[in-house]
Amino acid sequence: MTETEISSIFVSIFVLLGSLLSLVTTIGLLRLPDVYSRTHAASKSATLGVLLVLLGALLFFYKDSGLDARLILGIVFVFITSPVAGHLISRAAYYTNVPLWDKSVRDDLKNVSKEKRNRSAER
Amino acid sequence: MAFQLVINFIISFVWMFLYSSWDLPTFIIGFFVGMIILVLVRRFFHEPLYLIKVYAIVKLILLFLKELILSNITVIKHVLSPKLDIKPGIFALETELKTDWEITLLASLITLTPGTLVVDVSDDQKTLYIHAMNIEDIEESISAIKMTFERAIMEVSH
Helix, strand or coil, X not given: CCHHHHHHHHHHHHHHHHHHHHHHHHHHHHHCCCHHXXXXXXXXXXXXXXXXXXXXXXXXXXXXXXXXXHHHHHHHHHHHXXXXXXXXXXXXXXXXXXXXXXXXXXXXXXXXXXXXXXXXXXX | CHHHHHHHHHHHHHHHHHHCCCCHHHHHHHHHHHHHHHHHCHHHCCCCCHHHHHHHHHHXXXXXXXXXXXXXXXXXXXXXXXXXXXXXXXXXXXXXXXXXXXXXXXXXXXXXXXXXXXXXXXXXXXXXEEEECCHHHHHHHHHXXXXXXXXXXXXXXC
């Protein structure tokens, strides 16, 4: 097997896995019951899906034009920003009183957020 | 740490001057020579050697990648299972980390671990509120993961 064949096999594996993960993310967004569990699916699987597709593109262009630094930077940026985005969305949802799913078991944040709201109402 | 790194760079530049060749291979060889010199004179530094910290950072990155893949497998399992048998909930976690960047790092690591998502950090920065996708079977193994993460971050920062 030549070098190009091996690298093209890896490229196809990465891109297929990445698109499969994106598909699973979409199914998760449709199936899961509330904002918080949907954020789980969106912040994790989407990260790795985009990451794998970018990795495949990096490998694909490697044999023609060498290492593309912008793709590596893209991977790093997606890596850093997507958990923060998931955190911010769920936090904003919590403080605008979006309810948890009714089968949720416990909620340690409830009293804390209630106290916080009372304090800001007094002011 | 930064001080030792600067010394290492200066040594590799001196190496380039000694060879009077200005290319990357000479610089890299000079960098390795500088590393060896720093290891030899390590007792003159007040802080531990910066290579130890670099090793800790590399370990943290590998841990991060491993957890990312594991968490994706968990999410896929939940999403594609025919019956949705998840028990979500929010629980509190005390943390010993002090500075802002350590807590930020811990929060992003937790967000990328299997089935957990940081919803809020308390005002005194001592408690993280975490939404877990499946709270029953996960809670103990999660606290174990937190301990490994916290330890890894502490290794980097101390």
